[in-house]
Amino acid sequence: CTQTCTHNSAHIMLRSAPSPCLHVRQSAAFRVSAVPHMQHCSKPPLNVCAPAPGTVQQTTSVHVERREVLGLGLGLFLFSLVPPALATDDQRISTVFVAGSSGNTGRRIVQQLRAQGYAVRAGVRDLAKARKQALYAGDEGVVLVSGDVLLKPGPLQEAIGGAQAVICATGYTGFNPGGFAQVDEVGSKNLVDAAKAKGVVKFVFVSSLLTNARANGQAENPNYKFLNLFGGVLDHKLVAEQYLRASGLNYTIVRPGGLSEEPPSVVGNLIARPEDTLFGLDTDPGRQVSRDTVAAVCVAALSQSSADNEVVEIVASPSAPEVDPSQWFPKA
Numbered sequence: 001c002t003q004t005c006t007h008n009s010a011h012i013m014l015r016s017a018p019s020p021c022l023h024v025r026q027s028a029a030f031r032v033s034a035v036p037h038m039q040h041c042s043k044p045p046l047n048v049c050a051p052a053p054g055t056v057q058q059t060t061s062v063h064v065e066r067r068e069v070l071g072l073g074l075g076l077f078l079f080s081l082v083p084p085a086l087a088t089d090d091q092r093i094s095t096v097f098v099a100g101s102s103g104n105t106g107r108r109i110v111q112q113l114r115a116q117g118y119a120v121r122a123g124v125r126d127l128a129k130a131r132k133q134a135l136y137a138g139d140e141g142v143v144l145v146s147g148d149v150l151l152k153p154g155p156l157q158e159a160i161g162g163a164q165a166v167i168c169a170t171g172y173t174g175f176n177p178g179g180f181a182q183v184d185e186v187g188s189k190n191l192v193d194a195a196k197a198k199g200v201v202k203f204v205f206v207s208s209l210l211t212n213a214r215a216n217g218q219a220e221n222p223n224y225k226f227l228n229l230f231g232g233v234l235d236h237k238l239v240a241e242q243y244l245r246a247s248g249l250n251y252t253i254v255r256p257g258g259l260s261e262e263p264p265s266v267v268g269n270l271i272a273r274p275e276d277t278l279f280g281l282d283t284d285p286g287r288q289v290s291r292d293t294v295a296a297v298c299v300a301a302l303s304q305s306s307a308d309n310e311v312v313e314i315v316a317s318p319s320a321p322e323v324d325p326s327q328w329f330p331k332a
Helices: 066-080 104-115 127-132 153-160 178-198 222-227 233-245 291-300
Strands: 095-099 119-124 142-146 165-168 202-206 251-256 258-260 269-274 288-290 310-317
Touching: 095 104, 104 119, 104 291, 119 127, 119 153, 127 142, 142 153, 153 178, 165 178, 178 202, 178 233, 202 233, 202 291, 222 233, 233 251, 251 291, 258 291, 269 291, 288 291, 291 310
Parallel strands: 095 119, 095 165, 119 142, 165 202, 202 251, 251 310, 258 288, 288 310
Antiparallel strands: 269 310
């Protein structure tokens, strides 16, 4: 209990309590309107400092309007409902680990994270090469770290460091068909394990359209057959998706269409759909999407509660209307 009491003036004694209740009792030195209980509370009520025994106090009559006291009570009640320092995801997340940050999509993700004020731990497979190329040089908000997803979870945990969120933008780009199984499946699962061990609050995974084509009657879809021709990359991405969804982490899986190096002003505005609704067909509202748009969706997933534990499929079209980020993660 904390109280202040000064003679020749009237002061309210305030008590900090976990329950959102406010009591005021009338005293000869301080007149206020009675306020009913907002919630049952067994704690002693707030009181008005009374004169010390044997002393004479010069009283000052103060009148507090009922609406003012009620307003204070309501404010205390509402404040008690907010978890300490965790009002939104955006407040919880200040640093993001980006796997694949030297890639075409990863670089855009890092740039957009920095534009929105996030600190970034930029994971790269070849740290020496990235430093030689002066990747992100001059930006004190970006820390280059060794983030090869084929490393065991221990080193990956060190790479994640104090980041509260992870964005995975990795993908195999070589010519060895076995590389897709290693990077897109095993590597992604390694990163999920490391993120879970570190207790991150968000994991965003960049996947692809048509990963679940077989289950949706699209096994003969020419786009699926072409993309999956070398190394079964879509099948391996699907296994990684399923592993993430079963991990218990708060996830967002982003499935883009064909990735374009062109800006959104050329490719068009975002079209977002729930999972298993876009298949790269001529009848779809779009087939390509700018890498810049993919990066924007990944960054938005960190602060949009509608993105929690969701899969979003994205394409773009010049004829599509511009959509507010709050509408980027539609429910099925």
